[in-house]
Amino acid sequence: MRSGGLWFAFGAHLSIVLAGVPLVLDFSTLAVHAQAIPVEVQQGYGLLGKGWVKDAIATFQRAVQRYPQSVEARLGLAIAYRRNGQDGEAFRAYEQVLALDPNNQLALRSLGLLGGYRPEWQARGIEALTTLLNLNPNDGEARAQRALLYGYQGRFTESLADYQIALQGNPSPDVLLGAAQVYTYNGNDQQGLELFNRYQRTGGKIQGFAAIAYARALRNTGNAAQAIEVLQTQLTRPNRSTDLDSELRAELSLAYLANQQQAQALAALDPLRDRPAATLPLARGLNKIGRQLNLPALTTEAATLYQRVLAQTPNPSPALLQEAADVLSGQPQNREEALQLYRRVAQTQPEDRALQVKILALESQLGSLSKAELRQKLQPLLNPLPADPFQQQAIAQALVRVDPDPEFLPIYQTLLQSGAGQTEPFLNFRVAQILVEHNDLVGARNALAAYTATPQAKGDLAPQLLAAEIERREGNLTASARRYEAILAASPANNDVQLAAIRGLAGVRLAQGRTSDALQLYDQLVARNPTNARLQLGRASIAYQAKQISTPEAEAVLNNWLRSRPASDTPLELFSLVGALPPDPQRESLYLTLAEADPNYLPVQLRLVQVVAKRNPAEAKALARQLIARSRATGTNDTSTYLLQGQLAQAAGDISLADQAFQSILQQQPGNVDALIGLGDIRFQQRQWGTARQLYSEALALKPGDVGIQRSLIEVEVAQDYPLTALQKLEELQLQQGASTPDSELAQRQQKIEEDFLQRRGFQPPWERY
Secondary structure, three states, X not given: OOOOOOHHHHOOOHHHHOOOOOXXXXXHHHOOOHHHOOHHXXXXXXXXXXXXXXXXXXXXXXXXXXXXXXXXXXHHHHHHHHHOOOHHHHHHHHHHHHHHXXXXXXXXXXXXXXXXXXXXXXXXXXXXXXXXXXXXXXXXXXXXXXXXXXXHOOOHHHHHHHHHHHOOOOOOHHHHHXXXXXXXXXXXXXXXXXXXXXXXXXXXXXXXXHHHHHHHHHHHOOOHHHHHHHHHHHHOOOOXXXXXXXXXXXXXXXXXXXXXXXXXXXXXXXXXXXXXXXHHHHHHHHHHHHHHOOOHHHHHHHHHHHHHHHHHXXXXXXXXXXXXXXXXXXXXXXXXXXXXXXXXXXXXXXXXXXXXXXXXXXXXXXOOOOHHHHHHHHHHHHOOOOOOHHHHHHHHXXXXXXXXXXXXXXXXXXXXXXXXHHHOOHHHHHXXXXXXXXXXXXXXXXXXHHHHXXXXXXXXXXXXXXXXXXHHHOOOHHHHHHHHHHHXXXXXXXXXXXXXXXXXXXXXXXXXXXXXXXXXXXXXXXXHOOOOHHXXXXXXXXXXXXXXXXXXXXXXXXXXHXXXXXXXXXXXXXXXXXXXXXXXXXXXXXXXXXXXXXXXXXXXXXXXXXXXXXXXXXXXXXXXHHHHHHHHHHOOOHHHHHHHHHHHHHHHOOHHXXXXXXXXXXXXXXXXXXXXXXXXXXXXXXXXXXXXXXXXXXXXXXXXXXXXXXXXXXXXXXXXXXXXXXXXXXXXXXXXXXXXXXXXXXXXXXXXXXXXXXXXXOOXXXXXXX
């Protein structure tokens, strides 16, 4: 958890990170003309100078009653309260000073210092220090304190911007220590560790809450064993507070986890279960362990604990709200609550673009935003990116929550080039996903390798799922299937991973012609989730492509979905089924909706162009050119752009343009299966049977077992008037698919070939005699 972390939790322990900073400023700076100050006020300052604080308070209280407009009297009372440890009274007294003198620098500075004592004072402290910095931009002490308060609130972008200035020159040890913690909690572990080391070289000792951030920096830079040592040392120190002990144990559990000591990680959290005040540290530890080990029971318990903390906190800080929302958003049943929490934070931080990205991601997951609407709202947040590197990093951390949109590939790449991939390595995974969609499989493998090389990828099965998809697209169906099977054999606790692996394996089995196996896998999914309408869509798509259900049956499933779901709910299964069904003019508006939602899903685009071509060929060609231009604008690979161009032009009836596109691909990649098939279809349409046969045969050699290619070769035999050869191949294909899953379409085609063959020879087919 980078946004917030436990940083805000020790905002009240300012003395730990401000050791050496005077908490009471020298009131001798109040030099004024003696005759301008009432005698009672002068007496109050005299008592303060002698250390008689309680007497000074009484004196200043009488002076304020007699001289309510006296800035000096109210300032003296605030200082006296502060000297006596009455922070609440001091805070209010300084506010009264500013009501009379808004630019009183001593009051502004004091409010900034006091802002670190209570979470509810942090925002006012930041406001006061901002006013002070407007008066004195070079006040390094005020800037460092404001950076610290921003850090307490989890507003790391602003905090780091201040620390960048405060760290210039010769910063004090306290500035180094505060900056080290903020950098660490923002995910800049290496830089945080460097600042901790600089602090230690000044002779400072890292203790208390600062030691927790230090241990985290060590853990996240591959020094888990040293982190354990640091934390265990702190746990042996006497007279530590219960709050500190709880935070130390929570961090110790994560260090054990990083050191592959899972039993010790859970054991470190056990003492916290009996401490009501330790609910938040316990929740953090359980959530981290649950996510890394894919244990839903722990992440669910963590979410419940966060809800309890929020219910028991009268005025939760923005950092706590955002931290809780980050966790709750990972639980589908809690996403609506997480969205409300994000919106509460946004009310206080309306300019936080990263927070707005998180809100949009959740709204999309909840179905209140279509993909097109999401893209439209993300555009002004991402383009152009802010120049500040810390804001870019925050946006990267938020952007990984959004399903990747190929249109934003340049944004992802810019963020990676700026170094955001170091603090948010999952950004590389998102880029790999986009490159897979562009069919840039080499680039996708490189991006995927960049993610899997990081510690954050340890135990994450998502790279295995994407690697299996890459292998499937490369035509290596056997390797892809084995990888999916290995994922399932690992029995992942994450239900989403299981579903994705079963779906992927079903797709491979379908491509291998093993339709019975593909349907059995989807039947497993439906049996586990009988009310999941998306799975019903997916099964219908598989069954239809496997010729196990008719077009009307598949359309009935589709129509049921469209009647019961909002138009903005456009899951992948919907695209799959719509793209598999034949073009239907009545679905043109649906094609438009889906094409707008995902401009890169080719089957739906083809259906759109096909239905337009039926009523207006010229309009279809114009639409195809428009879609091609959009692909070129967002694409990264000439091959994928030419493939899109060829298939869309073919659908629009522009055979010449399609021919050029497929030829261009084959010049670059002679083994591109899609281009071979596309050019084979064109040669078939041009009645160049021999060339079509050669192209289909080359494609089949690269993609053995592909049913579609085999059927194209059968049609070549029919076209060349070799019906007996065609019938033999049809029988072989049906045997290949298995008797348990008869393909009604193949059977009908076989019957038609036999009928034509017999009629041409003067025989009446036996099924027509009665």
